Amino acid sequence: MVESEKYSLSLGIFAPCADRFVTGGYHEELTLEKMIQKAASVEGASGLELDYPFMRPAADNPAILEKLLKDNGLQLCTIEIDHYSGNKWKYGALTSEDKSIRKEAVALAKRGMDLAVELKANQINIWLGHDGYDYPMEVDYSAYWNRTIDGIREIAEHRDDCRVCLEYKLKEPRVHSLMGTVGDTLVIANTIGLKNVGVNIDTGHAFIAFENLGNSMALCHHFDKLFYLHWNDNCRDWDHDMIVGSIHLWETLEALYWLNRLGYKGWHSLDIYPYRQNAVEAAAESIRSLKKLMAIAKSLDEKKLNSLRQSNDVTGILRYMREMTIK
């Protein structure tokens, strides 16, 4: 069995991991160089997801970035468009009532696409953290959906050699996000109807929407829209960005079974937030878990599973899964 999965890391893993109580963060702030070096030291990781714009001066000079990646033996997997860390986005990026903000949001994504292509990742990720609402009656939903669809279409039409991954999330930082579920996202992607628009399933976001990972993956695949993955875990209550497999062992294993079955060839990118943990260790343990579980997933007897499913023998399935997994 050849192990062919590619594991990558979100740069944010090595950030201070602030929250609203410890606003200075739980870890010290590092330079971009140091963060990338840390990423390179994570066993099993070969890719990196970077936010655009990056810290200066890298943001203004892709060559710097290219060298940094190369020197550290890492490949750029995706450019994450930063539509969320600045206060200016607080009332939304693509949905803002302020037309100039919407315009800026689109322009930023386009520049990110150019960079992604230049750096051979050919993929951006869009997560619209502030495009939502907090209170009843706060926003004009119709206008928001129109703006979201128009904005993403305009971005995607910029160039067809770069994939646009849409990352949904039910909530946070808004009480309600507009694009909250896999269904919402497929509605948008299908409505736009461009080949380069697809879905990034952040596993923790799927959990908080009470989705099952395998199911969401299969649904996206049905429309050729399973583009990208963010791995992490939580208790289905909030996007805690925990170490992979630390809570949802069975659902994580099932997801890997489905990815294998669906022939997913994209990156397995970690998007954990190790507030109180050693970031390198937390990432490495996440990859070890994924590898271990993928090996189990690949060893499952599909014929046996099919037969058990056809006879609705769920107890047989659970027993088989336990015997294949637990020591």
Place this chain on the structure above:
Amino acid sequence: MVESEKYSLSLGIFAPCADRFVTGGYHEELTLEKMIQKAASVEGASGLELDYPFMRPAADNPAILEKLLKDNGLQLCTIEIDHYSGNKWKYGALTSEDKSIRKEAVALAKRGMDLAVELKANQINIWLGHDGYDYPMEVDYSAYWNRTIDGIREIAEHRDDCRVCLEYKLKEPRVHSLMGTVGDTLVIANTIGLKNVGVNIDTGHAFIAFENLGNSMALCHHFDKLFYLHWNDNCRDWDHDMIVGSIHLWETLEALYWLNRLGYKGWHSLDIYPYRQNAVEAAAESIRSLKKLMAIAKSLDEKKLNSLRQSNDVTGILRYMREMTIK
């Protein structure tokens, strides 16, 4: 101001309302005639939603039903296809591994459409309660989505003078339903692409999926898919089918504001489950709440709201809503 909303009742409101502990139900079992008489006694209701197949002998003789409705001054608003109350559906209707069950499920819906047209409701509702899964690894999601889409398409193609409303629900009786959110349902409806396939937003189901009613309504409307409504309430945790407005006052008011704004002309059907309450009173109080809140919704100053929204003045919106609503 002319009051033009049409209120209808699910027949189940007058059922014994059993649960898994009080399996005999909290109320005595009534004949179909008595149930319809009770429905007719609810102030403000002019329509009735009936399950197909009905109790015998009505199920075999639409004329009986027509007379019952007429005698009680009620109009049939929708035929609810019963894909869930028999043990035979327990592993799914449209998604069952058993092809004969799937065939039966489609046939049942087609017969229901014929009846709905004959009785001038021209609308059926499909809620696929058992089409889902309980455990990780239990089902083949890809097959399930294919079967769901194919099944609904086959039903809808039966005749184009009858609307097919799809009612989503996140869970119950399965731990996970397949068609769980407004997004899922629009993906299916849009993929099928038939004019007579749309969405029934059960407000309680929307709440448990952490949707905002107004938002889900606006999104359905964007695709001309807002066909029907089931009104009830809960605490966003489970489909308790409570009296309308008893928990989510502001979200219910906002929903009515959006329905008014979107020009919704369909039925406002109650789908409450008054386990421990007097059913007639619970339904009447729900309609009184809806009417009261709709009057407030209609009196809102759209210009003022727009202006507050454009300046992101959510506090101003909350104050205005409170002043317009609270004594």
Place this chain on the structure above:
Amino acid sequence: MVESEKYSLSLGIFAPCADRFVTGGYHEELTLEKMIQKAASVEGASGLELDYPFMRPAADNPAILEKLLKDNGLQLCTIEIDHYSGNKWKYGALTSEDKSIRKEAVALAKRGMDLAVELKANQINIWLGHDGYDYPMEVDYSAYWNRTIDGIREIAEHRDDCRVCLEYKLKEPRVHSLMGTVGDTLVIANTIGLKNVGVNIDTGHAFIAFENLGNSMALCHHFDKLFYLHWNDNCRDWDHDMIVGSIHLWETLEALYWLNRLGYKGWHSLDIYPYRQNAVEAAAESIRSLKKLMAIAKSLDEKKLNSLRQSNDVTGILRYMREMTIK
């Protein structure tokens, strides 16, 4: 290593498992004899929890019951007082506004205690399913707490050779139960202050209250109140009564680690609800999971865990747990 855990079964596992949609249940109704025979056929189970009053004629004749248990090689572990399956309890048992209902509820529990002692279980379980509320403003909470404390005290004072286990649950069948969490229950037990009043931790109920099993067990143990256990699983969203370990593998393992550490000697009773599964198989698989995980729990190196905890090395703990558990 001697395996000393005692596994028992709730009789309800072999009931039709009705819900509000399939009111006739997913399985056929069996006689008491057949149910007990089925229980006896579950590999690994040596105990049975029975509801009082039982089906007639057993309810009126403990000798019949004793013989049934003996003939099937099962030991009675607990008498569950049935304060919930009759419609008469619908507005509460110990908290009912109707004094005669409250009196009846207390008397029923006392008779159950006598029977539990006669049949050498010396333990009853009280779950007050209807003692709660659905709507804001519905009940007088102060009166409800007083009645709950007074009622349980009166029951417990009936005889001190029988333990009274209090089983909390956040909700269902009421939208809110009065005694919803481990904390609520300890407040009551400690206030009553009798040695024979303690807690039954239903693991699924703990999950829906967002408790961690190990923590709730340790807290009960702190007050010598960890009397009894009901095992099952769910997704923290609702009391689905699923097969043990099928969702919360790590939390179940952690619970067994704590039980071992705390020296718990009571019964491990299954309280699953196998709606769509073969009941005997579902119970057997639950016990197999518990045994497998208990063996792992007992093999953990306490010294190593302590050392990792003292250095706040949670990643190290997760790695160790994974290596000890996953193949």
Place this chain on the structure above:
Amino acid sequence: MVESEKYSLSLGIFAPCADRFVTGGYHEELTLEKMIQKAASVEGASGLELDYPFMRPAADNPAILEKLLKDNGLQLCTIEIDHYSGNKWKYGALTSEDKSIRKEAVALAKRGMDLAVELKANQINIWLGHDGYDYPMEVDYSAYWNRTIDGIREIAEHRDDCRVCLEYKLKEPRVHSLMGTVGDTLVIANTIGLKNVGVNIDTGHAFIAFENLGNSMALCHHFDKLFYLHWNDNCRDWDHDMIVGSIHLWETLEALYWLNRLGYKGWHSLDIYPYRQNAVEAAAESIRSLKKLMAIAKSLDEKKLNSLRQSNDVTGILRYMREMTIK
């Protein structure tokens, strides 16, 4: 009717309100003087809750603080002990594995008590944000409960002229807090058994634990432990610290009814987090809502409510509440 409620403000309302995405905060950082001036400008507020230690130099000089309060016409209502904003508390304050941290946590609270008495508030609030755990197997629960009880006892014994309010919260910043529910907190307070140890019900925290405010208030009152209130709102899913009454209108009204009935004489302190709102307006609107709803609560006919409750007429109660509240 004399309006006697005292409204106060948490200083944090006027903080930048950072979150993990907008780490610099949604508002500009103000000096302590400016924050207090803002607080003073909130119509209806007469009290202020201050964190200890305060910003320098005020932290070292109570006289500065006293003058600031006096100059702005505000009364100190409580000293909030800051056991959470520094990175040093990240593995817990009273429960830390590091004994010196535990000692520092106790000492800090004692100094806060001295200050509270000096400034005539005679009350501190303790919220143990980091005293919890994120992952299964992470901590030694038994040790944690012992340390929590011992630590709070030691603090409370410091002086009996200062009340110690315990503020529970189910989670955040930890995935699980140790002291998560009203029940947990009463267990601790009752076990310590000192008159000056009681409960602060943060209404949003109660909501996320699926508590009903009125019920939690009545339960605390039963043990003379209802010391203090933090008002805010959310959707029961997370501690969003929203404007009071903006989501849970009926539960907020019910809470005020119970406070009135229980004779609560303490402060009504706002603990909202107006990320995207004008802080002064958000606070003022919260107080306006509370006043409006308290007036309705006081006008309710207790005799009528009792009579409806005695006949289990919940529909009658809902109708009455709606008629008394909605225009």
